[in-house]
Amino acid sequence: MTAATPTARVPQEERTRVMRARLLEACVEVLIERGYAGTSTTLVSERAGVSRGAQLHHFPTKADLVVAAVEHLTLVRGADLAAAAEALPRGSHRTRAVLEMLGEHFSSPVFTAALELWVAARTDAELLAAVGPLEQRVGRDAHRLTVELLGVDESRPGHRELIQATLDLVRGLGLANTISDDARRRRRILDQWARTLDAALADPADPADTGTDQHPEDPA
Amino acid sequence: MTAATPTARVPQEERTRVMRARLLEACVEVLIERGYAGTSTTLVSERAGVSRGAQLHHFPTKADLVVAAVEHLTLVRGADLAAAAEALPRGSHRTRAVLEMLGEHFSSPVFTAALELWVAARTDAELLAAVGPLEQRVGRDAHRLTVELLGVDESRPGHRELIQATLDLVRGLGLANTISDDARRRRRILDQWARTLDAALADPADPADTGTDQHPEDPA
DNA sequence: TAACAAACAGTCAAGACTGACTTTTTCTCG
DNA sequence: CGAGAAAAAGTCAGTCTTGACTGTTTGTTA
Known part of the structure; x- marks a missing residue:
């Protein structure tokens, strides 16, 4: 009945895309809830509301599924950080705000999922081949973003290492x-580190460098 | 000392002790090589050269085995740190040496095993109940040791947080x-951290208030 | 509209892991 | 020295997971 189809017609390309997305999202969810070892393909397909056969069609093996989820997760993490960076306030507490953003990000479920993969990849060559490069990219992006947000001059000795x-x-x-959520502890540590970092980045004598002025938006 | 015992007589208590130690060592080894999920009880018994039934006698379930291994590992980690602390040089590069020691420790296979347990415990209530308190203790011990080695006065505002x-x-x-061994990167970062930390701990004005006052914040 | 291809669904067998059970060896005590 | 108890060894059944196989539905093209 190609003549008349008043019901919702969905192109198969779109369907494929949606189906894969559902599976990847579900995979990440299960990863967070059960850990890597507890992530069975059966569980993922159930969670995604996708039949076992459909799942197998898109991702023949568990490795295929999880590796794709890693890539998906990488995009999510990148978008997460970029979005958080947008909302950052400008002004006197810039450094503290940047640290808060980073601290939040690395304490989020998204990081937890990445950690599961990170640890699993250590003893799984196939996974490592996929996770290694991606994690490296995420690390570099985070570094670049932080440098930008803080207006750090990496040519000054020691400053690059401070960001790392x-x-x-x-x-x-x-x-x-x-394993033990302690936001208060984290806050206190980041409070102090913000002060120390600012001092280290500002002080021309500290990293053995003659001082030029800081980034323009430096407050009183 | 009954009439005659020409062959090596080993008291059963000693045998039990040795048997358990062998199993725990093997368990940690397998943990490092294969990760938590890859650590089957069968593999551990084979590695330890202990029969399956014997293993089951000492540790009825996998959880029993691994939890005991956690405790064993805690002792090893504590001894490791203490031993490394003994060998520390005194003098001008004290801070850098302490950081080197900590860096080494947290990059050692022992830490890797602890990390496996750490991550596994997140999604395993039984394991978490055992790992949580132990990890907390190790953390506190490491903190205390570092404070001692660096001669930090924790009553000064911010200093405690810097150690954390x-x-x-x-x-x-x-x-x-x-997942990616990069000793050079680590060395450079710790070089800089040593300088920054020394500056922050020495300068009485630095960690102090930047306008708002800072409570001494007793050790909660 | 018919034929063909892709996507989806359900079922199932092989393999692995855990832990209970049974037998054999070793130690201790009367 | 002998009997009983504890420890160690070996065997095995139940359960779970994976991925391969077969059938059905949906979309595209001639």
Whole structure:
């Protein structure tokens, strides 16, 4: 009945896209709830409301599914960070706000899912081949974003390392957050680090460098 | 000392102790090599050279085995840190040496095993009940040790948080180390962190208030 | 409209892991 | 020295997961 089809006609290309998206979203959800080992393909298909056969059509093996989910997750994480960066306030508490954003991001469920994959990839060569490069890219993007947001001049000695340290710090905080949520502790640590970081980035004598002025939006 | 015992007589208590130790060591080894999910009880018993039934006698379930391994690992980690602390040089590069020690520790296989348990515990209530308190204890011990080694006065505002940040930093570095070993990067970051940390801990004005006052914040 | 291809759904067998059960060896005590 | 108890070894059934197979529906093209 091609003549008249008053009901919703959905192109198969669109259907494929939606189906895959549902599976990937469900995969990430299950990853967060049950961990990598607890993520069975059966569970994902049930969660997605997709039949087992359909799932197998799109992703023949578990590895195919999870690797695709990793890539999906990478996009989500990138979008997350970019969106959070947009909403950042300008002004005197810029550094603290940037740290807060990073801290939030690395304590979010999205990071938890990434952590599961990270750890699983250590002992799974196939997964590692997919996760490794992606994680590296995410790391570089986060670094670049942080440098931009803070207006850091990476040519000044030590400044690049301070940003790297900042990112590793929030990663460590995120790790600790996974089994014992302690937002207060995190807040206090980031409060202090914001002050120390500002001092280190501003002080021309500290990293052994003659001072030029900071970024323009530096307040009183 | 009954009449005659020419062959090696081993008391059953000692045998039990040895048997358990072998199983726990093997369990940690497998944990590092295969990850938590890849750690089957069968594999551990084979690795330990202990029969399946014998293993089951000492540790009826997988949870029993792994939880015991967690406790064992806690002792190992504590001993590791204490031993490393002994060998520390005194003098001008004290801070850098302490950071090096921490960095090494949190990049060692022992940390990797702990990380596996850490992540697994997130989605395993029984494991979490065992891992949570132990990890907390290890964290506190590491904090205390670092404070001692660096001679930090925690009553000064912000100093406690800086030590916490340092430990979270090395945790983050250790996490990154699990899938891509980059010792050079770690060294550069810790070089800079040592300088920044020394400056922040030494300068009486730096960590202090930037306008708003800072409560000494007792150790909650 | 008919034929063909792609997407989807359901079923099932092979493999792996856990933990209970049974037998054999070793230690201790009367 | 012998009997009983504890420890260790070996075997096995139940359960879960994966991915392959077969049939059905939906969309495209001639």
